[in-house]
Amino acid sequence: MPIRSILAGCGGYLPERIVTNEELSRTVDTSDAWIQERTGIRQRHFAAKHETTAFMGTAAAAAALADAGATAADVDAIILATSTPDQAFPASALRVQAALGVKQGFGFDLSAACAGFIYALSVADGLIRAGQVRGALVIGSEVYSRILNWQDRGTCVLFGDGAGAVFLRAATAADDDRRGVLSTHIHAQGTLGDILYVDGAVGQPDKPGHLVMHGREVFRHAVTRLAEAVEEALAANGLRHTDIDWLVPHQANSRIIEAMGRKLGLPADRVVVTVDRHANTSAASVPLALAEARGDGRIKPGDLVLLEALGGGLAWGSALVRL
Ligand code: COA
Numbered sequence: 001m002p003i004r005s006i007l008a009g010c011g012g013y014l015p016e017r018i019v020t021n022e023e024l025s026r027t028v029d030t031s032d033a034w035i036q037e038r039t040g041i042r043q044r045h046f047a048a049k050h051e052t053t054a055f056m057g058t059a060a061a062a063a064a065l066a067d068a069g070a071t072a073a074d075v076d077a078i079i080l081a082t083s084t085p086d087q088a089f090p091a092s093a094l095r096v097q098a099a100l101g102v103k104q105g106f107g108f109d110l111s112a113a114c115a116g117f118i119y120a121l122s123v124a125d126g127l128i129r130a131g132q133v134r135g136a137l138v139i140g141s142e143v144y145s146r147i148l149n150w151q152d153r154g155t156c157v158l159f160g161d162g163a164g165a166v167f168l169r170a171a172t173a174a175d176d177d178r179r180g181v182l183s184t185h186i187h188a189q190g191t192l193g194d195i196l197y198v199d200g201a202v203g204q205p206d207k208p209g210h211l212v213m214h215g216r217e218v219f220r221h222a223v224t225r226l227a228e229a230v231e232e233a234l235a236a237n238g239l240r241h242t243d244i245d246w247l248v249p250h251q252a253n254s255r256i257i258e259a260m261g262r263k264l265g266l267p268a269d270r271v272v273v274t275v276d277r278h279a280n281t282s283a284a285s286v287p288l289a290l291a292e293a294r295g296d297g298r299i300k301p302g303d304l305v306l307l308e309a310l311g312g313g314l315a316w317g318s319a320l321v322r323l
Contacts, residue, residue, distance in 0.1 A: 001177065002129065003128060003129050003130075003131055003170050003171065004128075004129070004170070004171040004177075004179075004180040004181065005124070005125045005128040005129065005136075005168040005169065005170060005171065005180055005181045006168065006169055006170070006171050006175055006179055006180050006181075007166050007167075007168055007180070007181060007321050007323060008067075008068035008069075008070065008166075008167050008168065008169050009063075009064045009065060009066070009067030009068025009069070009070065009166065009167040010063075010064055010067055010164070010165070010166050010167075010287065010290050010291040010294045010295070011059075011060045011061065011062065011063025011064035011065075011066070011067055011164070011165050011166075011291050012060050012063065012162065012163065012164045012165070012284075012287065012288040012291035012292065012295075013056045013057075013059035013060040013063070013162060013163045013164075014045045014161075014162045014278065014288070015045040015046060015047040015048060015051045015056070015161050015162065016045075016048065016051075017045060017046050017047075017048060018043050018044075018045055019043060019044055019045070019046050020032070020042065020043045021035045021036065021041065021042060021043065021157070024156075024157055027150070028150065028153050028156060028157065029153055030153045030157050035157050038253075038255075039157075039158060039252075039253045039254060039255075039275070039279075040253065040254025040255070040257075040273075040275050040276050041157070041158065041254075041275055041276060041279045041280075042276045042277065043276075043277055043279070044159065044160025044161075044277075044278060044279035044281075045160050045161055045162055045278065046145040046160065046161055047143045047145060047146075047161040051143070051161070052086045052092075052143065053080075053082050053084055053085055053086050053092045053141045053142065053143055053163070054086050054092045054095035054096055054099065054141070055099075056141050056143075056161070056162065056163035056284075057080055057082075057092060057093075057095075057096045057139045057141035057163045057165065058095075058096045058099040058100060059163065060139060060141065060163040060164050060165035060284075060287070060288075060291070061078070061096055061100060061137045061139050061165040061167075062100060063165070063291070064137065064165040064166050064167045064291075065100075065137070065167055067167070067291075067294075068167040068169070070135065070167055070169065072100050072101045072102045072103070073103075073104075074134075074135040074167075074169065075097075075100070075102045075104075075105060075135050075136070075137055075167075076104065076105035076106075076133035076134055076135050076136060077105050077106055077107060077124060077127055077133045077135075077136040077137070078093040078094075078096055078097050078102065078105070078106075078107030078108075078136070078137045078139065079093060079107065079108060079109075079110055079120040079123055079124050079136065079137070079138050079139070080092050080093035080096060080107065080108075080109050080110065080120070080139040080140075080141060081109070081110045081111075081112060081116025081117050081119060081120040081138075081139065081140045081141075081283035082109055082110075082111070082116065082140070082141050082142055082283055083111060083113050083116070083142065083144075083147075083198065083282060083283065083312070084142050084143045084144060084146060084147060084282075085109050091107060091108050091109040092109055092141065093107035093108055093109050093139070094107050094108075096137070096139065105133065110123065112186075112188075112283070112311065112313060112315040113196070113282060113283070113311030113312035113313055113315060114250055114252065114280070114282045114283060114285065114309050114310060114311025114312065114315075115186070115250075115283075115309045115310055115311045115313065115315040115316050115317055116140055116282065116283030116309075116311070116315075117138065117140035117164070117283045117284070117285075117286045117287050117307075117309065118184065118186060118286065118307060118308070118309045118316075118317040118318065118319055119186050119315065119317060120138045120139070120140070120283075121138050121166070121168075121181070121184060121307070121319050122184035122185075122186050122317065122319065124136040124138045124168050125168065125181045125184055125319075128168060128169075128170050131170075133170075134169060134170045135167065135168070135169045135170070136167070136168045136169075137165055137166075137167055137168075138165065138166050138167075138168060138287070139163060139164070139165040139287070140163065140164050140165070140281075140282070140283030140284040140285070140286065140287050140288075141162075141163035141164075141165075141283070141284055142161060142162065142163070142281055142282040142283055142284050143161045144159035144160065144161060144211065144280075144281070144282055145159070145160070145161050147198055147209055147210055147211050148210065148211055149210035149211065149212070152210075152212075154213070154215055155211055155212070155213050155215075157279075158252070158253075158279060158280050159211070159279055159280045159281070159282070160278050160279035160280065160281050161281060161284075162278060162281040162284045162285075162288055163284050163287075163288070164281075164284045164285070164286065164287025164288035164289075164290065164291050165287055165291075166287055166290065168181070176302075178302075178322055179301075179302075179322050179323070180321070180322060181319060181320075181321050182237050182320040182321065182322060183233055183236050183237055183319070183320050184317065184318070184319040184320075185229060185232050185233055185236070185317055185318050185319075186315070186316075186317035187225070187229070187315070187316050187317060188313050188314065188315045188316075189313070189314050190313065192221065192313070192314040193312075193313065193314075195213070195214045195217045195218055195221070195314070196211075196212070196213045196214070196218050196311065196312040196313075196314070197211075197212055197312055198210065198211050198212070198312075199212055218314075219253070219255075219256065221310070221314060222252070222253075222256050222310045222316075223256060223259050223260075225310055225314070225316045226249070226250075226256070226260055226308050226309075226310055226316065226318075227260065227263050229308055229310075229316055229317060229318040230260070230263070230264060230306060230308060230318055232318065233306060233308075233318040233319070233320045234320075236320075237320055239304075239320070241264045241265050241266070242265070243304055244264060244266065244270075244304055244305075244306050245270065245299075245303040245304045245305065246270055246271075246272060246293065246298070246299050246303055246304070246305045246306070247260060247261060247264060247266055247270065247271045247272070247305075247306050247308075248272045248286055248289050248290050248293065248299075248305055248306070248307045249271065249272075249286070249289075249307075249308050249309070250280075250285050250286055250308060250309030250310060250311070251273070251274050251275035251278060251279075251280060251281070251285040251286075251288075251289055252275065252280045252285070252310075253275065253280075254273065254275055254276065257271060257273060257275065258271075260308070264306075272289045272290070272292070272293040272298070272299075273289075274288060274289045274292055282311065283311075285309070286307050286308075286309055290305070290307070294323070299323060300323070301323055302322065302323065303322070303323050304320070304321075304322050305320075305321050305322070305323060306318065306319075306320055307319040307320075307321065
């Protein structure tokens with residue numbers, strides 16, 4: 001039987017500081033009513049100085065390892081998806097490796113904006129299927145509060161900070177052979193790079209880098225592309241909408257999430273929603289939502305879970321996983 005990867009554990013970390021819409025509206029020309037009506041967001045977490053991408057990623061990864069009953073000795077690879085690394089190098093993944101006491105293997109950061117976690121999961125699954133590694137931490141960790149333009153009310157109200165992680169391991173003979181990562185599909189369209197981007201980077205002189213978004217266009221592409229990605233995942237596995245137990249979507253906007261749920265014919269209580277409390281945490285949003293719904297017992301072993309995300313690039317993708 002070919003090697004498969006099992007999603008063995010999940011974890012998340014949210015910064016201590018919660019910022020409500022009401023608090024934001026004291027410094028930004030906005031209102032709780034506008035934000036809630038257009039996005040479903042009620043609050044977000046903002047990182048303190050010490051809550052860096054590596055710090056939060058380490059906390060989420062440690063929780064994922066504990067949930068899986070695994071230790072640092074089981075980790076052969078660390079893939080950390082982020083658009084807000086602490087340093088140009090070393091990779092934040094390697095700061096996590098050091099902090100966790102992982103002495104072997106390798107790690108790297110992966111940049112695919114809000115689709116970063118799905119991309120990282122796809123790469124880690126491929127490494128396990130190829131027999132190159134047996135255990136991989138897949139992390140999404142972001143501090144978007146450090147790249148927001150506080151003069152742009154159309155974007156600065158939408159994002160939050162946080163980290164989520166999963167531990168993937170190669171299946172053994174003892175595992176139920178229906179379990180595991182059934183498929184991943186990742187896509188990109190670089191010609192749409194200018195509808196959602198950061199206008200600077202470490203390598204650019206005099207450009208601190210702020211997020212810029214043409215929200216309506218992104219919205220339009222998100223609904224179309226994500227619907228395609230979901231159909232692609234189901235078709236690749238010979239499955240139907242009714243086979244899905246849970247949708248764990250990227251948490252950008254409750255209207256996009258509801259549209260996806262409707263397209264799949266899933267009742268609202270089968271769609272995991274955290275955008276109201278976390279806002280959009282980019283690469284961290286899907287693993288944070290997964291960790292929450294696993295942690296509170298909603299998602300159970302054996303459930304079929306569909307993950308999807310889209311973000312700057314444009315980059316998007318899906319993963320179908322039986323827990
Ligand atoms: N508070 C109050 N008013 C605001 C506002 C805010 N925070 N942000 C924008 N507005 C105003 C605009 O100035 C505009 O006013 P006007 O009509 O007087 O010019 C009005 O609200 C409508 O703005 P618009 O940008 O057209 O709103 P929208 O209905 O497209 O909603 C988004 C904006 C961002 C919520 C929506 O486009 C969206 O969700 N896009 C997708 C975002 C996304 O998913 N991004 C991440 C992908 S990873």
